Amino acid sequence: MIRSRKERTPFALGAYFTGGATNGDAWRAPEEDTDADIEFQRYRDYVAVLEKGRFDAIFLYDNVLPIPDPSLIARTPMLARWDTFTLLAALAVTSSHIGLIGTASTTFNEPYNIARRVASLDRLSGGRAGWNVVTATGGGENFNLASHVDHELRYERAQEFVDVVKRLWKTVEPDAFIRDKRSGEWLNATHVHPLNHKGRFFQVAGPLNAPPTIQRPPVVAQAGASGPGKELAARIGEIIYTAEYDINAGRDYRSDILDRAVRFGRDDRHIRILPGLAPIVALTESEAKAKFEHYLTYLDKADILRGLSFYASLGTDLSEWPDDRPVELHCVEETNSHKSRQSLIVDWIRKTHPTKEDILRTFTRGGHRLLVGTPASIVDEMEEWHQTGAADGFNIMFTSSPSGINDFVEMVIPELQRRKIMRSSYASRNLRENLRIPPT
Template sequence: MSGKARQMHLGAFLFGVGHHVAAWRYPETEAHGILDPAFYERFAQTAERGKFDMLFLADSLALLGSSPSHTVSVRPEPITLLSYLAGVTQRIGLAATVSTTYHEPYNLAREFATLDHLSGGRAAWNVVTSSRNEEAANFSKKQHPEHSIRYARAREFIEVATSLWDSWEDDAIVFDRATGQFAHPGKVHPIDYQGEHFRVRGPLNAPRSPQGRPVIIQAGSSETGQQLAAETAEVIFTAWQTIEEAQTFYRNVKSLLAQYGRSQDDLKIMPGIFPVIGSTEAEAREKEQLLQQLVLPTVGLSMLSGSLNVDLRNYPLDGPLPELPELEAVNGGKSRFKLVSDMAKRDGLTIRQLIYRVTGARGHRTIYGTPIQIADQLQSWFHANACDGFNIMPPYLPGGLEEFVDQVIPELQNRGLFRTEYSGATLRDHLGLKRPASKFSRPPASSSIH
């Protein structure tokens, strides 16, 4: 075992002009940045200056929120944006959400392989199954597919995509001008996949990329999502309110890896953290209170209703939640439903109080304080084996990320908890992940898809 001290991994989570739903109204936010390429370039370069493992773009295939009237409801298409950011950064990983429910694996494999080539090996795919009926309506569907069907399709989707990324062996391209041979025919493989949801011949029309395959991320924390992540994912983005919940999740998922022939180092668990930073704890809480004062009640109520799959408009704001459906009956995001409903029960929250919890961090953990206090809380979770690092969710931009990079990162570095320089060139290097061999290589590798 290496004597090198374990260090945390950090993702910079880009979400609109800040993660707080009212960030666009906050005085220090560059609200028009959502339309400005310089805004995204500044975010990426700030995160790279902070030596983050990756920047991460979430995505949705429908308008965000119930109405465009009061929220920043637009998002750039992530692959296009990351391709642009690949040209203005050098080391930081580039991760994007793409849904398996409303895409096809051949297109996705081609897009991410291209991004991995263009970026020199920095691409990552966040696998989601989509959770909203509004998305179904944009893809000729009368209703959103059931949870079990979405996950069955997702598993096949990942298997097809990884097979396509492997369909060119590393040394398949010959480039022999003398003989006229471009590629070795025995090293470019059809995949001939036949499944319940997909039939794909292959091979991909792009050669194997620098990382072999882009890093695979997942965000589902349901029981089904944990099993899929243990089999296929290399990073999990998750959300927990207490260290005890995070520790339980960490143990449970890591314990599943052995059945797929994987080690605990093959999967990094990174819960989301919403940091509000001030020169004092009181100043940090004042910032958060100002953001909350800018939330329109109708916006907060819409967000909470969406998280719980229940229309809460006819219930008193200062009363408790109504009776909620059983988890098995929820066809949206099961893990987010459970997180928010458990939080309400555990802390005895009214609807209004619960709105304040979701309009900022959307169910992720909010931490307040000075840079030292923020670092203390991150260190506590990390050393307690509640995580392998964190996905940082700045409340507003660009200042929220710049404060973290300029004030919290140096504190983590001084404690030996985070890198001071990148030691590798690819995202797999940053995360300490092995480069997978092509499953078509000789001698044949295991048929496992992780």
């Protein structure tokens, strides 16, 4: 166990993608791609650059939200998105070392399907698959329901769902396959174990009919931040994504999650907590600032503010707030969607009294932190978070593709490596081994 929460864990770096037409909001800049939703080679090329940068994993965000008014997303790269595991399966073939983490909700899937899908990706990629467990911020209306499933119920289902998936992965022992042409024995039946699970939400007989996983089992990621979300993260999350933007809040969050994990009997050294970070980097401060201003000229500010208001369920459309007055939020009704993001942004607005412009310059559309600076200043910040127990690494949210990806790999990665925060070669072709998280 970690004695002090300030003790350094191996630094982990993830790359966040939406699986959509572009990544980041500066898609109108002439140099950025707008067709990654139809041109697979864009993802192939991004991943090749990230592998050169020795990223541990890419992570594909996903949701299945209904869109009652499509005009609201007419100026935003939100539609269309690849099915995450289909895209990752193709990337498994074009890449060799980077981890491939896909999102699948426990609210609109069945454990058997997900266990099989992730196991198949793990085999296909030679041991690089991960599953980002979400309860989904919305989507009931696309799955025979009148509205989204209640937050608490979603998390209760998620707990059982993940347990069943993990147990399904163990139903066939890796040495069960004999494949002996001479004797005619294909399988050692004593090494195959039906599950016969009968729970509150699921009945699953098993065993899992899927290629045996290489990582035994694939890595499980999660991003819980509300009460039930943190409990789930602490119980099953090996990588935990968060949106903390303040170092003290980051330390508190990490310490809280690790304490809870220990209470679940887990070893807290085997958890990687990765806050999101959207960097804009250049070789000098003034160039970085100019790049940021250039980036802002391509944003549809009203649309970004509307998107953030919706995503964080602020109950007020920030885009309609007067330019020159600090934003005030009075009674914000608690959401059933994204409880933690709502409280994070609402608390920040109430504490700092920002104008709309301040909000735009602090957060991305999804409420993650923007950081503008040189490789040294950005790495200073990352290092401080890592050294003082606020993070085990970061989930990088590029503000544009391909420039944001290229900039980070060309400028920030060498600085991380020079300071020995990051390795300069992969330790393995297996995600779990690269993260140094032993099988569970």
